[in-house]
Amino acid sequence: MNNIFENEQLNPAIRQGLKKINFVKPTEVQEKVIPVLLAHRNVVVQAVTGSGKTHAFLLPVMNEIDTNLQYPQAILTTPSRELAQQLYQVTRQLRDAAGLNISVAHLAGGTDRERQIEKINRRKPQLIIATPGRLHDFVEKKVLPLDYVKNFVIDEADMTLDMGFLSDIDFIAQRLMRDCVIAAFSATIPVKLANFLRKYMAKPETIIIDNPAVISPTVKNDLIDIGAKKREKVLYQVLTLGQPYLALIFANTKQTVDELAAFLTNQGLKVAKIHGGITERERKRTLREVEAGQYQYVVATDLAARGLDIKGVSLVVNYEIPRELEFVVHRIGRTGRNGMSGHAITLIREEEMDRILKLERMGIQFDFVEVKNGALVPRKHYHSRNSRQSAAHSLDNKMRGIVNKAKKKRKPGYKKKIKRAIQQDKAQKNKIEQRNKIRKAKRQRKRRREDQS
Structure with a gap:
């Protein structure tokens, strides 16, 4: 198969730009998706974070932009401000490396709305990267025209659904031209999302990228059955067994994050917290302080699993299993990156064992351990106990x-x-x-x- 990065349908400037940023060998998702979008066909892509999906849609989208036309020609949506910021930085990197005169706008909540409008009126952006809420606002107020939009990308579509932004996407999709190419990228395709996409995409190309290594082999993935013990006390035990460079503790709700942060702080640990209820300014300040090494422990909701890039995480603790099991992969994926070793620990009770079984069927393998004499030691796998009791139960x-x-x-x-x-x-x-x-x-x-x- 020919290297898609050398495809003659791609602008020579983009091909040169890819070489400058050391993009030489395409990933599987890039090999499969880029030709479909270059052929102007709608596509639904199921691929996990880290598969290279960003450049899979970014290359063909930038390839289609007419730099002489001063109107929005492509829109990329992503459900959180942090993801929008990351996508904006990646887009600018490729644009600058390719030397393309493409005007890119970054539209997200938490930033000065009037200033954004002023910039748009001064020079209409050709490529828009936006969160659904801010995009809805600007289209509704006629700040942004959609008459020339040729490509519309919904990134992290399942997260968009989970965060309640599908109605904003619906508002935009209704106003696009009939021949606009729509692409949706998602780690999972829930039924509600599939039904929504069917509304706007007649017989789209469907591409599913399997992820054989669900959890990186560099990560030791442990499971602790806490029994009748208090969950927060077991957490404190786990966090103080050694000295993690940076521990990231995941909880399911903002309230639990607040309670855990307060509990661990009272135990004498220096703890930061990150969740959707914290202001944008406070979140950015916290992230800067974490990167500067001022905190050893961070308690967060799943916003940090998919919306933020926190470097140097040596330990991930699932204080509780997420409602969407796929998020376990995203959480554990925060450690053991770039070939470094990592450690993940999940706390459970007996009644949650069926959820562990489902995760194992997804390819996530756990080592069963317990805290004994100030150390984590192996314990018997619960399957051996269950198998003896299964007939009676x-x-x-x-x-x-x-x-x-x-x-x-x-x-x-x-x-x-x-x-x-x-x-x-x-x-x-x-x-x-x-x-x-x-x-x-x-x-x-x-x-x-x-x-x-």
Whole structure:
């Protein structure tokens, strides 16, 4: 296969620019996506963070911009200010390396709105990088015309859905030209997102990039069953076992982050916190202080897993498992980067074991450990315990009672009767389960027909 970075459809200046920034060998997502966008076809791409998807859409989008036309020609949306800022920096790097005279605007909340409008009126941007809310605002107020937009990219589409910005994207998509090329990039494609994309993309090209190494081999990935212990006390134990260069602790809500930060501070640790409820100015100041080494511990929501690039993280702790299991990958991916070793620890209780099973089916492997004598030591895998109990736990109370009675001395043939009773009970449950599956499939088919009509 020819190197897509040398494709003659790409502007020679862009090809030279890629060499200047040492982009020589394309990743799999770039090889597959760039030709589709160069052919002006809609595309839905499922690829994880770090797969190279940014340049997969950035190259063809910049390639299409007519520098003589002083109107917005491409829009790239991303759900957080931090991601928008990162995308803006990457775009400017490629533009400058290629020597292209493309006007790029960075539109996000938390920055001076009037100043942004003044800049746009002075020189209409040709490429816009924006958060959905600010973009909606400027289009609604007619600050930005959409008449010449040829490319519309929704980056981190699942995160856009989770953060409640899909209605803003809907507002923009309704106003685009019919021949505008739409591309959506996402780590996962939930049903609600798939239905939304179908509304604006008729038979898009679908590209799924498998990620064989879900967790970097440089990361030691441990699991601790905290039992009846208080979660925050186990966390403090874990954090003070050694001296992490920088520990990043993830919680699911802003409230939990605030409570944890206060608890750890009271224990004498110097702790920073990051979540969506903190002002933009305070967040930037905190990040500067973290980078300067003023904090050894950072407590954060998933904003830091996908929206921020915090360097030097040697330890990641999942204080609780995220609602969206895929976020575990993003969280753990904050450590063990660039070939450096890293350590991740996830705290769970017995009732969360089924979620660990799901994560293992996704390819995330854990080492089971416990805190003993001031150190993390291996412990027996919970599967070995579960396998001994699985037969009994799969029975209802009535059948379990019959099995327990069978342990007493009985007349010959009694055990066979028990065995038959269990088999019959199992067969009946299987019938009910199959019936429920058939009914569920029928309901799903009916809903799909209704959606298509």
